[in-house]
Amino acid sequence: MVPSIQKGFADVPRIDLTGGPTPLYRATGLENALRREGIEAGIYLKRDDLIPIGGGGNKLRKLQYHMASVIAAGHDTVITFGGLQSNHARLTAAVCARLGLECHLILTQEVDINTADYNHNGNVLLNRIFGAQCHVLARGASAQDNAVVLCDQLTLRGKSVAVIPVGGSTPLGALGYADCAVEISQQADAGGLNLKGITVANGSSGTQAGLIAGWCAMARDPRIINGFAVMNSAAGAVKKTTELATSTLELAGFNHGLAHAVQVDDSQLGAAYGQPTRAMLEAVALLARTEGLLLDPVYSGKAFAGLLSQLRQGAYQQGEDVVFVMTGGAPGLYAYQATLADAWDGLISR
Numbered sequence: 001m002v003p004s005i006q007k008g009f010a011d012v013p014r015i016d017l018t019g020g021p022t023p024l025y026r027a028t029g030l031e032n033a034l035r036r037e038g039i040e041a042g043i044y045l046k047r048d049d050l051i052p053i054g055g056g057g058n059k060l061r062k063l064q065y066h067m068a069s070v071i072a073a074g075h076d077t078v079i080t081f082g083g084l085q086s087n088h089a090r091l092t093a094a095v096c097a098r099l100g101l102e103c104h105l106i107l108t109q110e111v112d113i114n115t116a117d118y119n120h121n122g123n124v125l126l127n128r129i130f131g132a133q134c135h136v137l138a139r140g141a142s143a144q145d146n147a148v149v150l151c152d153q154l155t156l157r158g159k160s161v162a163v164i165p166v167g168g169s170t171p172l173g174a175l176g177y178a179d180c181a182v183e184i185s186q187q188a189d190a191g192g193l194n195l196k197g198i199t200v201a202n203g204s205s206g207t208q209a210g211l212i213a214g215w216c217a218m219a220r221d222p223r224i225i226n227g228f229a230v231m232n233s234a235a236g237a238v239k240k241t242t243e244l245a246t247s248t249l250e251l252a253g254f255n256h257g258l259a260h261a262v263q264v265d266d267s268q269l270g271a272a273y274g275q276p277t278r279a280m281l282e283a284v285a286l287l288a289r290t291e292g293l294l295l296d297p298v299y300s301g302k303a304f305a306g307l308l309s310q311l312r313q314g315a316y317q318q319g320e321d322v323v324f325v326m327t328g329g330a331p332g333l334y335a336y337q338a339t340l341a342d343a344w345d346g347l348i349s350r
């Protein structure tokens with residue numbers, strides 16, 4: 001079964017935030033630069049960073065399903081969670097603004113960076129511009145406990161509150177990336193690609209899980225989907241992604257489970273979630289300087305560093321193609337101004 005892109009992967013209500021398939025773009029500037037290193041593979045970028053609301057990014061595909069459910073249930077207020085510089089929080093704020101919903105963001109301090117930019121710029125600034133009410137918790141405070149208290153307060157004020165889990169990474173949200181898998185498959189076939197790999201960042205795991213679910217539902221081998229963990233160990237990310245992909249398939253009516261092991265690599269994680277690595281800096285600079293395109297420092301920058309490492313180790317040959325999913329997150333760059341400003345200048349342009 002290959003569902004139509006317009007209809008969506010499953011027969012589950014969704015609102016349209018993407019306006020149709022995002023482009024699959026051939027990165028010829030990057031390919032030219034890598035050819036000087038002897039790398040001949042075709043490299044394509046799935047431009048989910050271009051989804052046209054809130055600055056774009058992967059969380060919007062998940063929010064299409066979450067928000068359809070919020071509206072169907074008649075809620076007027078949304079609570080969601082994230083780290084201080086969460087892209088999911090920012091995009092939830094943007095979508096709530098469009099839909100006329102009150103938005104509360106419970107933001108936790110996950111990353112040991114305490115600069116003015118990290119605390120106030122990037123996604124934090126955009127949350128405020130989108131009109132969300134931000135509840136920044138003290139380090140170590142429980143987001144769940146605070147959500148219960150906030151939900152009670154809002155309910156007493158007559159609000160009807162929906163809670164969307166961290167990263168929107170539930171089976172419902174992951175359906176958004178099953179849709180994306182169908183898009184990639186159809187675009188790759190239409191473009192005559194010899195598709196050997198799809199690379200994506202793995203944080204709360206919903207994006208990779210959804211891609212795997214969609215790929216399995218099309219009876220294609222999901223082992224071409226490679227996740228680079230930026231939050232958990234590989235073992236932790238594999239467990240979470242496997243469970244989520246299985247439940248996503250079930251939600252869409254496929255009960256045959258996963259026949260193959262999920263592929264996640266944690267070699268790019270570095271010291272911790274949100275902590276920059278040298279390879280991430282180089283990856284962000286390389287795509288910026290060969291394509292004029294922005295990755296983010298927390299998710300897609302580390303995943304792209306992983307893809308570069310694989311390309312340099314000869315994972316893809318001449319005549320083979322790989323797709324990198326551009327998941328957005330560029331506002332996060334501004335949060336790292338004080339931390340990284342000089343590092344970019346020190347890198348050699350290729």
Ligand SMILES: Cc1ncc(COP(=O)(O)O)c(C=O)c1O
Pocket residue numbers: 057058086087088167169201202203204205206207208296299300327328329330
């Ligand atoms: C820019 C960006 N890329 C990738 C991811 C990873 O997606 P997931 O949490 O579904 O694994 C996130 C998650 O927050 C993100 O913000």
